[in-house]
Amino acid sequence: MTGTSANEPARGALPLAGIRVIAVEQYGAGPFGTLYLGDMGAEIIKIEPPATERSPGGDSARQAGAHFLGDNESQFFQAFNLGKKSMQLDIKSAEGRAIFHRLVGTADAVVNNLRGDLPDKLGLTHATLGDIKPGIICAHLSGYGRTGERANWPAYDYLLQAEAGFMALTGEPGQVPTRMGLSVVDYLTGITTAFAMTAALLGAARTGKGRDIDVTLYDVAMHQLTYPATWYLNAGEATGRRPRSGHPSAVPCELFPTRDGHIFIMCVQQKFWERLCAIIERPAWLDDPRFTTPRDRFDNRDLLVDHLDARLGEKTTAEWMALMQGHLPVAPVLDLAGALDNPYFQQQGGIQTIAHPLKADFRAVSNPIRVDGERLAARPAPMLGADTKGILNELGYGDAEIADLRARKII
Numbered sequence: 001m002t003g004t005s006a007n008e009p010a011r012g013a014l015p016l017a018g019i020r021v022i023a024v025e026q027y028g029a030g031p032f033g034t035l036y037l038g039d040m041g042a043e044i045i046k047i048e049p050p051a052t053e054r055s056p057g058g059d060s061a062r063q064a065g066a067h068f069l070g071d072n073e074s075q076f077f078q079a080f081n082l083g084k085k086s087m088q089l090d091i092k093s094a095e096g097r098a099i100f101h102r103l104v105g106t107a108d109a110v111v112n113n114l115r116g117d118l119p120d121k122l123g124l125t126h127a128t129l130g131d132i133k134p135g136i137i138c139a140h141l142s143g144y145g146r147t148g149e150r151a152n153w154p155a156y157d158y159l160l161q162a163e164a165g166f167m168a169l170t171g172e173p174g175q176v177p178t179r180m181g182l183s184v185v186d187y188l189t190g191i192t193t194a195f196a197m198t199a200a201l202l203g204a205a206r207t208g209k210g211r212d213i214d215v216t217l218y219d220v221a222m223h224q225l226t227y228p229a230t231w232y233l234n235a236g237e238a239t240g241r242r243p244r245s246g247h248p249s250a251v252p253c254e255l256f257p258t259r260d261g262h263i264f265i266m267c268v269q270q271k272f273w274e275r276l277c278a279i280i281e282r283p284a285w286l287d288d289p290r291f292t293t294p295r296d297r298f299d300n301r302d303l304l305v306d307h308l309d310a311r312l313g314e315k316t317t318a319e320w321m322a323l324m325q326g327h328l329p330v331a332p333v334l335d336l337a338g339a340l341d342n343p344y345f346q347q348q349g350g351i352q353t354i355a356h357p358l359k360a361d362f363r364a365v366s367n368p369i370r371v372d373g374e375r376l377a378a379r380p381a382p383m384l385g386a387d388t389k390g391i392l393n394e395l396g397y398g399d400a401e402i403a404d405l406r407a408r409k410i411i
C-alpha cells in the first residue's frame, strides 16, 4: 500500500489555486469533472438541496451503490467528490437564490449538470449570473443540451453508449450489443467540461470576458467515434466488432487464451511480429508465405490465430508475461482485484490512504495527473452541508440568521 506522497505539491502552489467553482451537481458526470478542477487546486463548493419530507437532501449519489460509510454516506459519492466542500442551499427559493447570487459574486465559475431546461429556469446561465459578475464562467453539462426537442430528456451514460454506437462496437460479433463496463461517457463528459472551463478561465484571466459553455453527453459520446466516424463519413465503411476484441486492421492484435487466463498481444508493427515468433519459439512462421507481411497475416487471421492459440495455451499468463513484457506490446487481462492489487500500480502511488471522518484509513485512487513530478493529494469527500455555516459566515451572515435559515429549510 502506498500512502500519500510526502512531497506532494502544497495546495496553494497548484495551478488552479485561488479559483472558486460553484457546482450544482449530482451523480457521476458533473462531479467527475469538478473532481479534476479540485485536484488541480480549485476550491469546489457543491450546492446541495436541503432535506425535505420526501428526501434526505444532498446529491442523490450520497444514497447510491452498495457500500456505505457510517449510516448514510455512499462510497459511490466518495469516488466522485473527494476534496470538495458542501453547502446546503435551496436555490429554488427566492431567499436561497439571493444567497446563491452573493456566493456567485465571490466565484470564478458556476457549473451544473441538471436536466437541460433547468439551468434557464433556475437562473444558472450567464444571461442571469453575468449581471452579478460579468467575468463569470457558466458551464452546463446535460444529456442533450438546453434547447431543442430533447432538452428535457433525462440522460445517463448507458443510454448514450447505446445510441452513439459504443454498444454495437463492443463485444463479440454476432452476440448481444455490449456496454463497456464503466460509465465512460459520463467521465469523458465531465473531463471535457472541466477542460472547457479551464480554457474559459484562462481566457477570462486575460480579457475579463465571461462565457456560457454547453457540453452534452450526446455530443461527447459521438465525438469519441473518431476514426471509425471518419471512415464511415469518407469511405462508407461502418466498422463492426472484431473477434476477441481484435484490432480492425492488424493481426495478431487480440485476446489469446493462456493456460489459466487471457493475454492481449498487439503486433501492429513487423518488428513485434518477428519478436513474437522468436519468444514463442516459432521462427519458421517468419518464412511461412501465409504470415510474411501484415497483409498476409490479416488475410489468414483465422489460421494464424489457431496456431497461436495452440502455442499460447501451453503456458500461464504469468509465464508468458515474464517472457514477453518489455519486448512486445502485451498485457495480462486482469479482473478488478488484479488491477487494483497490481504491485506496479501501488508502486506508482496509484492508491492513497486518507484520513476520513467515517473511516480512518479510507483508500482512494489517485488523480492520474502529476504536477512537477508529484501525485496530487486526495482528500475526503465532504459530509452533507459540512461547509454551509463557514461559507455563510464568509458572506456576512451571522449565527442567528443561519439558525433561522436552517429552521426554514433554506439551508
Ligand SMILES: CC(C)(COP(=O)(O)OP(=O)(O)OC[C@H]1O[C@@H](n2cnc3c(N)ncnc32)[C@H](O)[C@@H]1OP(=O)(O)O)[C@@H](O)C(=O)NCCC(=O)NCCSC(=O)C(=O)O
Pocket (backbone or CB within 6 Å): 024, 026, 027, 028, 029, 030, 047, 048, 049, 050, 089, 090, 091, 092, 113, 114, 115, 116, 118, 122, 141, 142, 143, 153, 154, 155, 156, 157, 158, 183, 186, 217
Ligand atoms: C441525471 C438526471 C436524469 C436526473 O434527473 P432528476 O433526478 O430529475 O434531476 P434534475 O436534474 O431534473 O433535478 C432534480 C431536481 O432537483 C432540483 N435541485 C437540484 N439542486 C437543487 C438545489 N440546490 N436546490 C433546490 N433544488 C435543487 C432541480 O431543480 C430538480 O427539481 P424538479 O425539477 O422540481 O424535480 C438529470 O439530472 C440529467 O439528465 N442531467 C444531465 C445529464 C447527467 O448529468 N446525467 C447523469 C450522468 S451520471 C450517470 O449516468 C451515473 O452516475 O450513472
